[in-house]
Amino acid sequence: MEKIFFTRKIQLKIDSDDSEYKSQVFKTLYDWRYICFRASNLIFTHHYLQQQVKEMIYLTDEVKVKLADIKIDEEGILTTSRMNTSYQILAKNFKGKVPMHIMSSLNSTLVSTFNTNLVSYLTGEKTLPNFKKDIPIPFKASDLKALSTDNNGHVFYFKLFDIAFKTYLGKDFSDKASLLHRLVKEEIKLCTSSLIIEKGKIFMRAVFQSENQPQTLKQDIIAEASLSLDYPIMLSIGKTRYAIGNKDEFLYKRLAIQAAIQRKQNAMAFMNNQTKKKFKENTIENLRNAEKRYVNQKQHVYSKRLIDLCIKNQAATLLLVDQQQKEVNASEDPFLLRNWGYGGLKQKIQNKAAGAGITVIVE
Structure with a gap:
């Protein structure tokens, strides 16, 4: 399964x-996060350096460059496994300052990411990530x-x-x-x-x-979903049509947030530069983030309803009408494409369909 x-x-x-205890917990978490930030850069630095040893042509020919545990392979240059090399560095620098389970989790996750993208790093197609202080x-x-x-x-x-x-x-x-x-x-x-x-x-x-519980889906049943001027999603399965969400439900709050942002931007005309900067970083950015969260939540709700209906009707295939083909129709409402957030909605539909075993075809 x-x-x-x-x-x-x-x-x-x-x-x-206890407010004092809460403050101490926050301080501890901030300290752990800072250690994770330092540790992440150390992990990538050491693993990239290991990969580049053989490229250091200025070293003597006697230098062994096989990245393997010498106890397993006599030509290896490591005293332990590659995964454990960076963990030893973390233990040496941070043991006693942070739970080592955190360092172990961080190490295994980042080493896996490094190995996945190794070829891209070596060919220069990708640069090594520069981790930030707000790392999880x-x-x-x-x-x-x-x-x-x-x-x-x-x-x-x-x-x-x-x-x-x-x-x-x-x-x-x-x-x-x-x-x-x-x-x-x-x-x-x-x-x-x-x-x-x-x-x-x-x-x-x-x-x-x-x-993933296997669903009883029928290959001959095809569902068709498209964007509508009045509904986020219109779903057709056979002779049955379903309207998922509606314009008032979705757009009312989003347009209200956008109007609030516009009012705040208009008010900035009467502020000095320093006040403008603070106002933009705080008030306006908070509103924009609130809009993103709202849209993201609604997209999750609508995409789940869509997939649930497909499963209920045993549709094994979902045909998504490409919104680019409907731009002419969207001219009736210039806010349609921007406010429906079709790209994010389509991605969430595809993700949920993959989990349910439904094949998605973009027309």
Whole structure:
């Protein structure tokens, strides 16, 4: 049975009323994040250097350049496995300052990424990444302990490196709560995930693994989905048509945010340069981020409804009408293409269809 992986971003709160303890936890997390930033650059530097040893023509011919463990291969120049070389560097520099499970997770993830892109690095098609200080803090699934939920089933509690956390889902209408319930029941697994700190808030980027349940799909049933002037998605399966979402539902809030951005931009005409800069970085950027989050959430909702309908009707093939062919029709509403966010919606449809075993054809 095929395994599928999917990621959800879940806001966390420190499960304590002690403000001093919360401040200490934040300081600890910031310290760990800074160490991850330094460690990431060290990992890539050492592995790239190992690859380039044989290119150092100024070394003597007696220098061995086979990147292998000398205990396994007598021509090797390493005293351990390649994966462990960078882990030893991390242990030497950071042991006692950060849980080594974090360093282990970081090392395995980045070494895998390095090996995947190795040819591109060596040919110059890609440059080595320059990691930033806001890098996520990785952790293993085994580090998350004592996961439980409250009586209402909407708040989840767990410990991570002996720090007590609880989830904050707010008015979330996605599948995060159901996924966490399934995790509590061990119906799905948690893979290596990470903690993210953004503007004083803590988030968990949780990576879940489940088995792709085979769907009873019929090859002779084809669903056709297209963008409409009045609905984000119009779906046709045989003689049945489904309207997914509607213009008022989707555009009302997005256009309201855009109008607010326009008002703020107009107000900037009366500000000095320093105030303009702060205003743009804070107020306007916050509104733009709110618009992106709203659109992303709606695209997830609509794409899931679409795939659910295809499964319900046993459609094995989904035909997506290429929106570029509909630009003429879109001239009736100049905001259509920009506000529907068709590119992101199409990508989410393709991702969810792949998980359900549905073949997507872009017309």
